[in-house]
Amino acid sequence: MRGTFGLVPTMGALHEGHLSLVRQARADCDHVGVSIFVNPAQFGPNEDLGRYPRDLAADQKLLEPLGVDIVWAPPPDTVYPASYQTWITVDEVASGLEGRQRPGHFRGVATVVAKLFNIFSPDKAYFGQKDAQQLAVIRRMAGDLNFPVQIVACPTVRAADGLALSSRNSYLGPEERRAATVLYRALSAAGAVYNAGERRTAALCAAMKAVLDEEPLAHVEYVSAADPETLVEGERVDAGVLLSLAVRIGRMRLIDNFLLETGDAHAARD
Secondary structure, three states: OOOOEEEEEEOOOOOHHHHHHHHHHHHHOOEEEEEEOOOHHHOOOOOOOOOOOOOHHHHHHHHHHHOOOEEEOOOHHHHOOOOOOOOOOOOHHHOOOHHHHOOOHHHHHHHHHHHHHHHHOOOEEEEEOOOHHHHHHHHHHHHHOOOOOEEEEEOOOEOOOOOEOOHHHHHOOHHHHHHHOHHHHHHHHHHHHHHOOOOEHHHHHHHHHHHHOOOOOEEEEEEEEEOOOOOOOOOEOOOOEEEEEEEEEOOEEEEEEEEEOOOOHHHHHO
């Protein structure tokens, strides 16, 4: 295939967030491929692998007008045959936050993305900023293993009320959907504190926690203010910050983040 090739890895149940990645890939590259694969290796034993939303026909219909050259939607045993026994582990950057809450998750992510890079040999691969730690893990894995691919981060796409788009949002009932906006409000509160000049990690986390504590349906797993590249949480965040959180709303687990590299929270959260 001549020309540049852009890859958009997805787990299907496509929404505007995924489609924005495809549009960016289409704008950047001569050819675009989309993978649709609900990766069992990144789900824990008590997570939602069995009920994760799947609708390949609907996904293909959404992709048709976007000029995608190839859609690859393999069955699990094609990616992980019965004899499969090789895994990729990224150490430090995968150890905290989601890695602490979901042991083995990033081993599954790194392994399947490495396989996709080997299968497609893309020039560029597109991922959403919403999954900030996943993005950091993939960047580290691609760099450490010398994959000749540029990792392109695209902005989080949000609903009008600020909720980050996610395939799992379909699980939310009406009251849970209302309550879910607390994540954006918590990040916005910390962003405002950061813009006012606050650089202490504890103060930024406290700003998020104070807003979350006002929502009865919100059960906080973590809030974090960390270095954007290493995800290390020091006492201060003078060189930019990744504000992130994980919150359960009913049975649904939601994550979100603001990446504040310049001190401008409004620019970073769109």
